[in-house]
Amino acid sequence: MTRSSFDSRWRDPEQPERGGRDRFHVAINMDGNGRWALLRGQSREAGHVAGATAVRRTVESAPALGITTLTLYAFSSDNWRRPRGEVDNLMLLFQKHLDSECARLTDSGVRFSVIGRRDRIPDSLRRSIAHVEEHTSEGTSLHLRVAIDYSARDALLAAAGRVAKGIPPTREAFERAMYEAIHAPSGTRDVDLLIRTGGEQRLSDFLLWESAYAELFFTDVLWPDFTEADLASAVQAFAARDRRYGGIRTAAPMTAGASEQQPCDASSSASTTPLRPTRVRLG
Numbered sequence: 001m002t003r004s005s006f007d008s009r010w011r012d013p014e015q016p017e018r019g020g021r022d023r024f025h026v027a028i029n030m031d032g033n034g035r036w037a038l039l040r041g042q043s044r045e046a047g048h049v050a051g052a053t054a055v056r057r058t059v060e061s062a063p064a065l066g067i068t069t070l071t072l073y074a075f076s077s078d079n080w081r082r083p084r085g086e087v088d089n090l091m092l093l094f095q096k097h098l099d100s101e102c103a104r105l106t107d108s109g110v111r112f113s114v115i116g117r118r119d120r121i122p123d124s125l126r127r128s129i130a131h132v133e134e135h136t137s138e139g140t141s142l143h144l145r146v147a148i149d150y151s152a153r154d155a156l157l158a159a160a161g162r163v164a165k166g167i168p169p170t171r172e173a174f175e176r177a178m179y180e181a182i183h184a185p186s187g188t189r190d191v192d193l194l195i196r197t198g199g200e201q202r203l204s205d206f207l208l209w210e211s212a213y214a215e216l217f218f219t220d221v222l223w224p225d226f227t228e229a230d231l232a233s234a235v236q237a238f239a240a241r242d243r244r245y246g247g248i249r250t251a252a253p254m255t256a257g258a259s260e261q262q263p264c265d266a267s268s269s270a271s272t273t274p275l276r277p278t279r280v281r282l283g
Helices: 003-009 033-039 044-061 077-081 084-107 123-135 152-162 171-181 228-239
Strands: 025-029 069-076 110-115 142-150 193-196 215-219 275-281
Touching: 033 044, 044 069, 044 084, 044 228, 069 077, 069 084, 077 084, 077 142, 084 110, 084 123, 110 123, 152 171, 193 228, 215 228
Parallel strands: 025 069, 025 193, 069 142, 110 142, 193 215
Antiparallel strands: 215 275
16 A cells, blocks of 8 residues: 555545645654653653653654654643652753754754643743744644643633634634644644553543544553554554544445555564554544
């Protein structure tokens, strides 16, 4: 199966205008940094540093798997409850990573943006975000979105408050208001595949509106150990899902014994840690 045929197989009938470059949106809740470090007798900060390396691996491997938008959950609004020292270290790590990766993202054609609140993060980090967003704005190989100080429920509440009073809201108007509330570029397609690492099986206030018809995939792999092979295995599992968006299949079923080639061949580099695909769909 060619990459173009892979991209065209999954199409939300409610998003016909969102074709073009944005064809496959994968979101990842990057869980397990702290546990990874504790298992090795290291500090939680060391786990976050190792997690940053996993981010680079994932970003570099995503385009070859047909992924055009990648959203990573880096820091939730609830994470402000963590110890002050850990939060401060995370903010410094975000800024250091952005400053060091800007040239690499630009050269790779990756467009970078941050979704979430910006009024509570340090001024220096806010400036780094703006700098990287500006310098990568023309990237077309991948749209990398990182969620920092992000809460899906807060985004929905903010959007509801922005919709003009007295005017019946439409989905399009509500989405525009929500994108404005979280500083997200408009026109991003809904999530196709949502992955959570670390063994937990919950959404944790991540992209609730955008994941209405997302396929969910949970894995025991801790985020710092997540590899290109793990990502490929998740995409391959996604390819086997039957997405109908509330409708019914119109094509004739496959005959017994027939097989369909998968959109990517991950068999040659499968991870030694098994992934647990869970057939769960929101909505």
